Amino acid sequence: MLAAICMVAACGSGSEPPSQKNEDRWTGPPPIPVMGPERPILVFGDSLLDGPKLPDNSSYPAKLEAALRARGSNARVVDAGIAGGTSGQALQRLERILDAQATKPELAIVSLGGNDMLQGRSPAETRANLDAILASLQRRKIRVLLLGLMAAPTLSADYARDFNPIYPSLAHKYGASLVPFFLQPLQGKPDLMQPDQVHPTALGIEEIVAATVDDVAEALPRR
Numbered sequence: 508m509l510a511a512i513c514m515v516a517a518c519g520s521g522s523e524p525p526s527q528k529n530e531d532r533w534t535g536p537p538p539i540p541v542m543g544p545e546r547p548i549l550v551f552g553d554s555l556l557d558g559p560k561l562p563d564n565s566s567y568p569a570k571l572e573a574a575l576r577a578r579g580s581n582a583r584v585v586d587a588g589i590a591g592g593t594s595g596q597a598l599q600r601l602e603r604i605l606d607a608q609a610t611k612p613e614l615a616i617v618s619l620g621g622n623d624m625l626q627g628r629s630p631a632e633t634r635a636n637l638d639a640i641l642a643s644l645q646r647r648k649i650r651v652l653l654l655g656l657m658a659a660p661t662l663s664a665d666y667a668r669d670f671n672p673i674y675p676s677l678a679h680k681y682g683a684s685l686v687p688f689f690l691q692p693l694q695g696k697p698d699l700m701q702p703d704q705v706h707p708t709a710l711g712i713e714e715i716v717a718a719t720v721d722d723v724a725e726a727l728p729r730r
């Protein structure tokens with residue numbers, strides 16, 4: 508380490524003109540240009556992805572679109588989430604939302620079940636609703652990335668036993684891509700949670716995007 512420090516010091520002690528130093532300074536790779544046809548993505552979730560009291564440009568859909576475009580993907584991410592929505596309410600509006608899209612989504616990101624849990628709805632009900640949602644998307648030949656949840660530690664072991672397998676089981680059944688627990692990057696980091704300790708902060712959303720953007724890119728159909 509000492510030798511490396513000395514080498515850096517020696518490089519900085521030459522008589523090279525300041526203007527030449529500025530010209531040779533590395534400023535990082537150039538931005539990747541956005542190319543190709545538009546890639547429509549539908550985010551179908553609740554306030555865990557939007558976050559109450561967060562500006563629109565801090566939501567998961569907005570940050571995800573920016574992250575994909577930074578990679579050169581011409582992504583257009585549509586936010587079809589509703590705060591407080593249960594899986595049953597989402598199922599009731601799914602067909603209407605899909606019919607309203609100007610272009611059929613290449614990928615649907617489904618993140619539901621958190622409000623079911625908060626409202627004490629049975630895991631069997633949540634499973635049935637998510638099953639119907641994925642079946643509808645499969646009929647329309649829309650790929651799915653399922654963002655999984657885990658039962659809150661305050662709930663019973665019986666509830667966790669029935670709730671936790673929902674997401675991997677349905678992903679397997681429908682051939683969907685899966686993020687087993689998309690809130691994992693926030694675990695043990697209370698500074699990334701809003702005061703309600705349920706919803707992520709803007710920085711928390713950025714952590715979730717960073718942890719899932721690869722999964723989204725891989726779930727998109729190959730062109």
